[in-house]
Amino acid sequence: MRGTGIKTDPFIVENYDDFCNMKGGNDKYYRLDTDIDFSLIDIRKPDDPPVSVIFKELDGNNHTISNYCRRESNNENVNSLFKSGSEFSLKNLNFSGIYFVGGNTQLCDTGNSIAVYYDSCRIEIKIADTYPNLNSRPVFGVGVFKDCEILVEGTSKYTKILTEYASLKGSFNGCLVKVNLHFDNPSSTSSAYPLCGTNFLYSGLVGKITNSKSANTNIKLVDKRCMFSYIAVDVDSIGSNFTAGSWEGVNFYDKEVMANIVDKMPSNSHLFALTTEQCKDADYLQSIDFPCLWGESV
Amino acid sequence: MRENFIINPDRNNGYPTFSDVRDFTGINSFKNLSMMQLCGNYPQYSGWNFEINTVKHYSKLTYFSISDINDGYPIWLGLYGLDFKTISDIYNRDKTAQLIYFKNQLVKTVYFREKNVYKLGFGK
Numbered sequence: 001m002r003g004t005g006i007k008t009d010p011f012i013v014e015n016y017d018d019f020c021n022m023k024g025g026n027d028k029y030y031r032l033d034t035d036i037d038f039s040l041i042d043i044r045k046p047d048d049p050p051v052s053v054i055f056k057e058l059d060g061n062n063h064t065i066s067n068y069c070r071r072e073s074n075n076e077n078v079n080s081l082f083k084s085g086s087e088f089s090l091k092n093l094n095f096s097g098i099y100f101v102g103g104n105t106q107l108c109d110t111g112n113s114i115a116v117y118y119d120s121c122r123i124e125i126k127i128a129d130t131y132p133n134l135n136s137r138p139v140f141g142v143g144v145f146k147d148c149e150i151l152v153e154g155t156s157k158y159t160k161i162l163t164e165y166a167s168l169k170g171s172f173n174g175c176l177v178k179v180n181l182h183f184d185n186p187s188s189t190s191s192a193y194p195l196c197g198t199n200f201l202y203s204g205l206v207g208k209i210t211n212s213k214s215a216n217t218n219i220k221l222v223d224k225r226c227m228f229s230y231i232a233v234d235v236d237s238i239g240s241n242f243t244a245g246s247w248e249g250v251n252f253y254d255k256e257v258m259a260n261i262v263d264k265m266p267s268n269s270h271l272f273a274l275t276t277e278q279c280k281d282a283d284y285l286q287s288i289d290f291p292c293l294w295g296e297s298v
Numbered sequence: 299m300r301e302n303f304i305i306n307p308d309r310n311n312g313y314p315t316f317s318d319v320r321d322f323t324g325i326n327s328f329k330n331l332s333m334m335q336l337c338g339n340y341p342q343y344s345g346w347n348f349e350i351n352t353v354k355h356y357s358k359l360t361y362f363s364i365s366d367i368n369d370g371y372p373i374w375l376g377l378y379g380l381d382f383k384t385i386s387d388i389y390n391r392d393k394t395a396q397l398i399y400f401k402n403q404l405v406k407t408v409y410f411r412e413k414n415v416y417k418l419g420f421g422k
Contacts, residue, residue, distance in 0.1 A: 122320065147300050151322045174300030176315060178322045202301050204314055228301075232313055254313075280312035282305040292314050295304030 005029055010059065023054040026086045030055050032063040032093070039067035039097075047073055050080040050109060053088065060093025060121070067096075072103025075130040078137060079103035084110050091119035098124065104131035105139050105159060115142040115170070127154035134158050145172045153180040161198075171199035179207035179233065199225045202291075208234040226271075228291055232257045232279060247271045250290045254279045 001018050003011040005028035013019050013032045022030050050070065065081070072079035079100045087110065098107070105127045108116045118140075127139060138160035139152060152161055161179065224245045232254035247270035255262050255273040265273065278284045285292040303314035310321040 124322070147316075147318075149319055149321065174316065176310065176319060176321060202299075202303075204303075204310070206311065206313055230314060279314075280305060280307070282314075285303075285305075285314070290303070290314075291301060292303040292305060294306075295317055296306060 003031075007057075010057075013058075020051055022058065023052065026054055026056055026088070028055045029057050029059070031059040032061050035063045036065045037067055038065075038069070047071065050083045052083050054084060054086070055088055057089040057091065058093065059091050062092050062094065064094040064096050065098070066094075067098075069099040069101065071101045075103060075132050077103045078106050078109045079129075080106045080109035082108040084108065085114070086110075087115045087117070089117040089119065090121055091117075093118075093121045095121070095123040095125060097126075099126045099128075101128045102130050104136050105129045105156075106137045106141050107139060108141060110141050112137060113142060115144050116140070118143060118145045118148050120147045121145075122149045124151045125153070127152065127156055127159060129154070129156035129159045131158060136160065142170050144170060145175050147174040148172075148176075150175060150177045151180075152178075155182045155184055157184055159183075171201060172203040173199075173201045175203040177203065177205045177207075179205070179209060181207075181209050183209065183211045200229045201225070201227045203229045204232075205230070206232045210236045226251050230254075230279065230290075232276075234258065235261050237261065250288055252279065252285075252288070252290065 001011045001013070001021070003009050005011045005024045007029050010029035010031040011018075011022070011024060013022065013030055014034055016036060019032075019036050024030070048070070068081055070079055070081070079102060081095075081098065088108075090108075095107075100107075105125075107123070107125060110116055125139065129136070129139075131137075136158040140161065150161075159181070161177070225248065226246070227248040228250060230252045234257050237260055247266075247268045249270060250272065251270055252272040252274045253265060254276050255265075256276045258265070262273065265271075272288055274284075282292045282294045300316045300318075302316075304317050305312065305314055309315045309319070315321055
């Protein structure tokens, strides 16, 4: 592999073999010089182990890891793409068509308390999480996200998008998160935690959540700190909780999209219940001091 | 670090977004090549058994209505060119895994009607 692994001269990942050998050490830097399309490689077998890595940072260089599907036949095993025993960073990296079937989904398996830092990443992931009880690991472990776009679709019994352990570090900062999830909770008194334990800062959460046991399913979207963020998630129903530990600055939710659960939303001077039209009106949002302008996207 | 949202009616369904974002409006990353792997004691799938509601066998196409996948909604599965014995094996949940061949070619792709194309990986 070209490069020496230092920050100014990272190892250059030029092909699949290089990709599977990013184990230089937890002080080493890597940079992708190609897309990694697992569908073209097609040599993996179900239940094959994930890609074991040991590095400090992988700069995706705006390349894409795509069409990775891993099936885990044991419901209680972790189902992941990367596996590492120490924290690491991913930046400028796209994930597309990532599909985890079975087990306990965790994109990067670093255990329950080791952080993975995501900077300017774009992640599209589909899950069919079958972990059978509440102590599931979250899809992103202890994920620390900055300036990322995230789409999570699929079915789950208890999946959290981030983590209860994220009280240590986990956060979304400057992120757009879209969910399309169905919770198939086996117990009528179970809980679902799409964004439990998360600091949610300058970020937006949109999408849809349905529950097979809707009457008694508790959903916590954000329960740490929410600041200058918004939520517009169509949830069919929840049990009792829809909380945040603290609301700071100006936050809002779409009371029309979330009409089913408006009565469960907390009352707080830092949280505004807006109509859909107001949510999409920069002039109105400025009037409540939400940091938003009319503008162009790339 | 992003600290200012923008609103562009064509982006993020009109909700606040960021100027450098490629949002997910209209995106279906699994539209063309979403892979679902079946192996081991198939037809067990992702921890669940196939719930085959309907089987219709035609000369070249076989359709299953399957629940517990596709976000729980039934979909039609066309297994192109499989013989009826193979279909019976799939229907029988106690069968151990076996490779599915059609005209001596390993069947690796299954088309899910109205939804995605899934690629199957079979194992012994």
